[in-house]
Amino acid sequence: MIDQAHLNSRLLDHMTVTGNLRTEPWKRAAEAVPRHEFLRGGFFRRVADSVPTAWEAVQPGDEGWLEGCYADESLVTQIAGTIVPEDIRGQIMRLPTSSSTLPSLVLRMLEDLQVEDGHKVLEIGTGTGYSTAVLCARLGAENVVSVEYDERVATLARTALGHLGTYPTLVTGDGLLGHAAGAPYDRIIATCGVRTVPPVWVEQTRPGGLILATVGGWLGASELTRLTVHQDGTASGPLLGGGVSFMLARPHMPPPLGLLPDLDEGRERETAAGVDVVSDWSARFVVQLAVPGAQWLTMERNGRSEDILVDVGSGAWAAVYEDGGRWLVRQGGPEALWDRVEEQLGRWRAAGAPELEEFTVTVTPEGQTIRW
Numbered sequence: 001m002i003d004q005a006h007l008n009s010r011l012l013d014h015m016t017v018t019g020n021l022r023t024e025p026w027k028r029a030a031e032a033v034p035r036h037e038f039l040r041g042g043f044f045r046r047v048a049d050s051v052p053t054a055w056e057a058v059q060p061g062d063e064g065w066l067e068g069c070y071a072d073e074s075l076v077t078q079i080a081g082t083i084v085p086e087d088i089r090g091q092i093m094r095l096p097t098s099s100s101t102l103p104s105l106v107l108r109m110l111e112d113l114q115v116e117d118g119h120k121v122l123e124i125g126t127g128t129g130y131s132t133a134v135l136c137a138r139l140g141a142e143n144v145v146s147v148e149y150d151e152r153v154a155t156l157a158r159t160a161l162g163h164l165g166t167y168p169t170l171v172t173g174d175g176l177l178g179h180a181a182g183a184p185y186d187r188i189i190a191t192c193g194v195r196t197v198p199p200v201w202v203e204q205t206r207p208g209g210l211i212l213a214t215v216g217g218w219l220g221a222s223e224l225t226r227l228t229v230h231q232d233g234t235a236s237g238p239l240l241g242g243g244v245s246f247m248l249a250r251p252h253m254p255p256p257l258g259l260l261p262d263l264d265e266g267r268e269r270e271t272a273a274g275v276d277v278v279s280d281w282s283a284r285f286v287v288q289l290a291v292p293g294a295q296w297l298t299m300e301r302n303g304r305s306e307d308i309l310v311d312v313g314s315g316a317w318a319a320v321y322e323d324g325g326r327w328l329v330r331q332g333g334p335e336a337l338w339d340r341v342e343e344q345l346g347r348w349r350a351a352g353a354p355e356l357e358e359f360t361v362t363v364t365p366e367g368q369t370i371r372w
Contacts, residue, residue, distance in 0.1 A: 004034055007070035011035075011103060014072055020108040029137035030107055036069035038128035038160045039100060042085030043068065043075035044092075054093045057085035075100045077128060078153065097247065098153050100128040101191060105244065110134060112226060112240060113187050113212050119143060122182065122204065124175035124213075125191035125249075129157030136166045144168035145182045147175040149250055176249055178204045185209060193222050193246040195292065196368040197235070197361070205229040214246045215239075215361060215370070218254045218295045219278070221285040222246065225361045234364045241357040243281055254295050255312050263301065263308065263319050266332030273342050274327035275307040275320045282356050283345065289370055290344035291337050309337050348372065 012030055015021035021030060042065070044055040055076060058065050068075065078084055078098035110131070115121065119139060126132055126148035135144045146168055148154035154172040161167065171179050175190070176198045183204035190213040197213055205211055209229045216222025224244040227235040278284040278296070294309040294316075306321040316333030318341075329338045348354070354372045362369050 004036060004066065004070070007067065008034060011070045011072060015104045015107050018104060020104040020111070022111050025138055026107060026111055026134075029110075029134050030103070032137045033130065033133045033164075035100070035103065035130055036066055037164060038130040038133070038157070039065075039069045039075065039077070040160065041077065041156055043077050043100065044079060044085060044088075044096070047091055050091075050093075052093050054091040055079060055088075055096075056091050057088045059085055072102050072104050074102045074105075078150070081150075082152070084152075097250075098127060098150060099247065100130055101246070103130075106131045106134065106191075108242075109189060109191075109212060109224070109244075110138070112224070113189050114210060114226075115139060115187055119186035120182070120184075121145070121187045121189060122179060122185040123147070123189050123191065124178075124201075125149075126154055126157045126170060127191055128153075129161045131191055132157065132168055132170075133161055133164060133166055136161075136168050141166050141168040145171065145179050145185070147171045147173055147179055149173070149175060174251065176200075176251055180204060188212070190214065190249075191246065192249040193252070194249055195252045197225075197227065197363045199363060199365050199367070202227075202229055202233065202235045202363055205235070207231045210237075211235060214244050215368075216245070216248065217288040217292055219284055219288040219291075220245075220296075221281060221288050223285065223356050223359075227361060227363060234362065236360060236362040239356045239359045239361065239370075241355065257295060257297070257310060257312060260308075260310065261315065261317050261332060263299075263306070263317070263330070263332075266317070266319075266330045267336075268328060268330040271320065271327050271329040271338060271342065273338070273345055274322060277345065282353070283348075285356060286344055286348045287341050290340045294337055309341075311335075311337060 042059040047054040076096040076099045080094040081097045120143045123146040126146040132146045184206040186209050188211045193214045193216045211227040223239040227237040229235045293311045306319045309318045316335045318331045318338040320329045359372045
């Protein structure tokens with residue numbers, strides 16, 4: 001029978017070979033933290049070939065549970081905001097709302113955080129507590145503050161950390177507000193995605209400190225950024241590349257689509273920018289910058305597939321489809337969403353279609369900008 005120590009050693013070897021685990025201090029920290037202790041409540045496994053996606057619970061003692069804990073995979077631990085594995089017998093078809101991030105991404109981000117001994121770190125999104133425990137093993141629990149939005153998730157993490165004798169400062173609340181009582185921090189790391197980096201994180205980081213977060217949006221494209229905080233109260237830095245994706249912080253989730261507008265109305269024309277652009281990760285990120293308030297859905301209408309952008313806030317919409325080898329767009333509402341998409345894509349392509357690593361994120365008290 002394969003034991004936990006062997007499974008963890010194999011996982012660490014894998015993360016080292018793939019280049020995500022790069023330095024000895026983090027190797028020692030990861031070696032000291034048994035991931036299965038943070039999955040005692042089980043996890044959800046995707047049901048093969050299910051459409052829409054269905055999930056089934058895997059509990060301690062079930063076949064594959066321990067091996068799953070040490071797989072380099074993200075493991076869903078909560079569905080639909082409240083449902084955990086012990087609540088389910090059979091299958092469930094709802095959206096995941098909390099997970100244990102794949103260990104290689106956890107360690108890649110911790111390496112990218114560029115900590116030094118004695119640094120004080122604020123973690124946004126405790127989750128299961130695994131990454132919190134690795135931070136504590138590296139820096140000492142007295143130097144780690146972690147904020148979790150979901151009270152039940154926070155309680156489970158607190159229990160798991162306590163079982164290992166690890167006691168960082170754990171806060172239940174809105175991580176988008178940071179934790180002013182512990183500021184200033186040398187580093188802030190977010191294990192949830194955000195549409196915009198909150199200026200308050202900049203305020204709570206000392207000048208010269210770093211913020212590591214994933215910026216994304218409602219079209220699903222996201223990327224990791226590392227920001228340096230400046231003396232003037234602003235922060236800036238590059239996107240790091242790699243296509244990093246996290247669940248968005250709950251306050252940053254999109255609003256319900258509600259009743260769709262009449263998609264047969266509007267002005268129709270030919271367009272050179274078809275929906276195939278979103279199959280390219282960088283192009284999708286650029287499109288998302290052009291229409292940050294829009295959501296994307298695909299519908300079968302009039303015997304064809306139409307891809308539809310809807311901005312619930314403004315009421316604007318655009319429907320794009322292919323007809324006889326041509327791309328057509330039909331738009332309605334107070335603004336022409338697809339015109340903005342075409343303009344942004346045109347500027348990006350005219351600049352040589354730079355990769356996302358050539359983009360710079362800037363955060364000021366007034367908000368966030370992303371430019372190439």
